[in-house]
Amino acid sequence: MKKSLIALAILGSVAGVAQAQSSVTLYGLADVWVGRQKIDFPGVGSTSVTGVNSGGLATSRFGLQGTEDLGGGLKAIFKLEQGFNADTGTAQVGGTAFERQSWVGLEGGFGTVQFGNIWSAFDDVYAIGNSVFDSLAFSPSYGTLSVAAYVDKPRNGMRYTSPSFGGVSFAVSHSLDEVAGVSNDQTDFNVQYAGGPLTVAFAYQLLNDAVAVGTDAKAMYLTGSYDFGVAVLKGGVGQTRNFFDTKTKDWQIGADFPLSSALTLSTGYARSKDEPTDFKRTAFSVGALYTLSKRTATYAGFKRQKGEDAAGTTTARVTTFGVGLQHKF
Template sequence: MKKSLIALAVLGSVAGIAHAQSTVTLYGIADVYVGSKKSGLNTKRTTVVDSGGFNGSRFGLTGSEDLGGGLKAVFKLEQGFNIDTGTQSVAGSAFGRQAYVGLAGGFGTVTFGNVWSSMDDVIGAGNGAFDAGAFAPLYSMSGSVHNTYVDRPRNAIKYASPSFGGLSGSFTYGMDENSAASQDVVDFQVGYAAGPVGVSLAYQVANNVTDTKRTLLNGSYDLGVAKLLATYGQVKTGAAKSTDAQFGVDLPLSSALTLSGSYAQTKDNAFLGDGKRTGFGIAAKYALSKRTFSYAGLVNVDTKNGAGTKTDKYNLYAVGMQHSF
């Protein structure tokens, strides 16, 4: 009897140690907004209740296990959803946003599966309007790097380095798993963040019949009273080329309220008809607690052809709320 009790005590102790060395966390974001939008020159405005005005709504599980010697096993399973309808944001997928397992240590982190691309790691670093999907103008411009890059290459291997005095980077290789054609996605990013300065460079190649190459350069400088933001990007597919530029500023008005805005434009080359898109976005964020904030904003984008004639228009203004858990 005593031996059984001792054995049970030892097993309970071991189980407690194993549990202490492993962690699993449930987390998520619920983001919804009410807005009015107009898409097209001769269309009527539409009132909408929509999901993900600031960040995409999602839930997920993430965790790690200490393997000893500074090495950890890591995993993440994340699903996006539309809070306005309750549907999946990536139809037909169980964990369409992220699904990976990997190893992390002093060398950095290596992950395998459905991961965010390296370009996605830094694409919003220089965006005004909080890089919010609804209000950052570059997301509303066709041909923009922000609107056409491969965010999740899938079937991917990704390496992310640790920070070396503020310098870090990552590399991603997404395999097409198709022996008949090469349609792999390869990209990398390097960035520096120390004190008030932030700079990042990303490059992506998506192989297809004509390779699509994307280059992105972001920068920011925090003055304390304001944070200055800038982005330059380029998309090339064969002879076709589009170029982005964006300038923005974040203005903290109080401990709870911040205002952010940006002006952006995208230009097509002669092969694409010399088209031009210009837009601006403004957003305000008010913290209600550590995990909940309200927001409001607007975005406007005008499209003109090479002759300077307006061919399209997009406009949205909205108010919303986000809660994280």
């Protein structure tokens, strides 16, 4: 009997150590907004839709993430994450289980390596200069800047993220197309600095043979933000080539204004111009975010986009406005 009690005590102790060295966490967020979008085609007509939508501020999602301490400062890590439409209860991308992320990796003093369905290194820094809370529905960059069409999840990926060296860090990712005789691989790189009130970053993306064999698509983006205390100034400049069979130059600027510990107002402007067609896209946005708790927030936004041809004639106007609620768990 004593031997059995000792054995049980030892097993219980070992189980406790194992539990302390590894963990799995369930997390996610649900984001729903109610709004209206109107599209005007001057001289032709207009259409409008009012609806309950998912992901006004950020994509609704749930996931599992975990870590295991391997000793010597080395950890095994993984993440499985699926996006969903909170307004309908369907998967964000039909027929998928973990469309947003599904990877395994190692983390230590050398940095982090990951393998699987990972975010591209370009995606790390794109949101830094986005005003109106990087809102999918209301930030002026989305649907306006060509660089916003970068590939965020190339699949079949490998990635390395460095530790911070005095505020400077970098990341590189590479994705394989896995098709014989084709070279549609994707390579991304970013370098960023974060220190005090300043954050600045540069990102580059290369899509091999994206348009045709021997014709690559490229995206470059320089972005940053500076916190003045009374306001946070944000912006970015970028360029794409062959993303839409053309060369496009982009820029945006905006600012966040914290009015209290709970309420922040934000506004921004974005502009994009294609070459050699001289077709232009512009957008103006304004939004408000009110934090109810550490996990729950409400928001409202307004966005006006416009397209113009080389003669300066407006070809289309898109107006979007709405209010939303987001809860994290």
